[in-house]
Amino acid sequence: DTPYEGKVGFLGRMLGRKQAQPEIRRTLDDDMLEQLEELLIASDMGVDTALRVTANIAEGRFGKKLSVREIKELLAQEIARIMEPVARPLPLYPTKPQVVLVVGVNGSGKTTTIGKLASQFRAAGKKVVIAAGDTFRAAAVEQLQVWGERAGVPVMTAAQGSDPASLAFDAMTRAQAEGADLLMIDTAGRLQNRADLMEELAKIVRVIRKKDPNAPHNTLLVLDATTGQNALNQVEIFRKLADVSGLVMTKLDGTAKGGVLVALADKFGLPIHAIGVGEQIDDLAPFDPEEFAAALTG
Numbered sequence: 001d002t003p004y005e006g007k008v009g010f011l012g013r014m015l016g017r018k019q020a021q022p023e024i025r026r027t028l029d030d031d032m033l034e035q036l037e038e039l040l041i042a043s044d045m046g047v048d049t050a051l052r053v054t055a056n057i058a059e060g061r062f063g064k065k066l067s068v069r070e071i072k073e074l075l076a077q078e079i080a081r082i083m084e085p086v087a088r089p090l091p092l093y094p095t096k097p098q099v100v101l102v103v104g105v106n107g108s109g110k111t112t113t114i115g116k117l118a119s120q121f122r123a124a125g126k127k128v129v130i131a132a133g134d135t136f137r138a139a140a141v142e143q144l145q146v147w148g149e150r151a152g153v154p155v156m157t158a159a160q161g162s163d164p165a166s167l168a169f170d171a172m173t174r175a176q177a178e179g180a181d182l183l184m185i186d187t188a189g190r191l192q193n194r195a196d197l198m199e200e201l202a203k204i205v206r207v208i209r210k211k212d213p214n215a216p217h218n219t220l221l222v223l224d225a226t227t228g229q230n231a232l233n234q235v236e237i238f239r240k241l242a243d244v245s246g247l248v249m250t251k252l253d254g255t256a257k258g259g260v261l262v263a264l265a266d267k268f269g270l271p272i273h274a275i276g277v278g279e280q281i282d283d284l285a286p287f288d289p290e291e292f293a294a295a296l297t298g
């Protein structure tokens with residue numbers, strides 16, 4: 001069982017369906033490469049990355065006969081090579097508190113991911129504080145409180161509609177006073193008014209820097225893998241709104257085909273700190289590139 005069950009074998013199954021048996025040999029010609037490109041694009045890898053991957057496979061092998069098994073292995077190698085540099089857990093610093101700003105569109109899984117991370121860090125003996133910075137969405141604050149209870153971590157809230165930056169400042173003050181290891185700050189995910197959101201995020205950063213000029217130490221962008229290629233647009237947008245330092249990909253347990261992770265790694269090279277593989281508190285896994293590549297190619 002791998003966390004990638006589902007998307008898995010997506011490429012492999014397609015290849016297998018067309019070629020029936022793994023030992024059947026095929027000439028790596030234009031036809032074959034086009035088929036591979038289509039498979040990769042269908043797995044959400046995007047055109048640019050799909051072309052690069054197939055070009056790398058063709059290099060030095062064009063016109064040669066390869067078995068389906070060999071083609072799968074080459075694909076898996078190529079994907080793992082792209083993914084290896086980005087597979088990095090959230091770095092932990094001795095700084096107290098390490099401030100982690102969490103950004104992303106509503107519904108991407110920010111609240112859930114904060115809850116899961118809080119639980120993991122707590123289990124590792126870290127003292128964690130959460131700030132419910134999406135002060136406009138009462139439901140988001142309530143959800144975060146539920147997750148805080150589950151994880152055994154205090155959640156700081158403010159009155160609905162109040163200034164998220166002032167909450168962030170208070171949370172920073174408390175986290176410092178209590179000697180917390182980690183402060184995670186949830187943020188709003190309204191992209192409807194980007195200028196407002198940008199100002200809101202900038203203000204949070206400004207005030208917490210009054211307390212620690214190096215904060216936030218990480219800005220995590222949470223992405224929903226089921227949105228496919230749209231995740232690429234979200235990275236583009238959020239990189240303009242905040243200084244994104246790493247990604248968490250949620251909902252890889254669902255219908256996501258997974259190829260978008262390869263496109264993200266290829267295009268942005270941002271670390272993938274963790275993947276969400278379910279709705280429960282333990283459903284957050286480190287990203288394993290070899291396992292992922294093997295699963296994707298089946």
Ligand code: GDP
Pocket residue numbers: 104105106107108109110111112113140143189249250251252253254275276277278279283
């Ligand atoms: P937010 O609006 O960004 O804070 O998103 P939430 O954390 O509220 O998550 C939105 C929905 O996605 C909720 O129903 C979560 O249970 C669900 N969700 C979050 N992460 C995952 C995941 O990794 N897998 C699955 N299957 N669902 C998830």
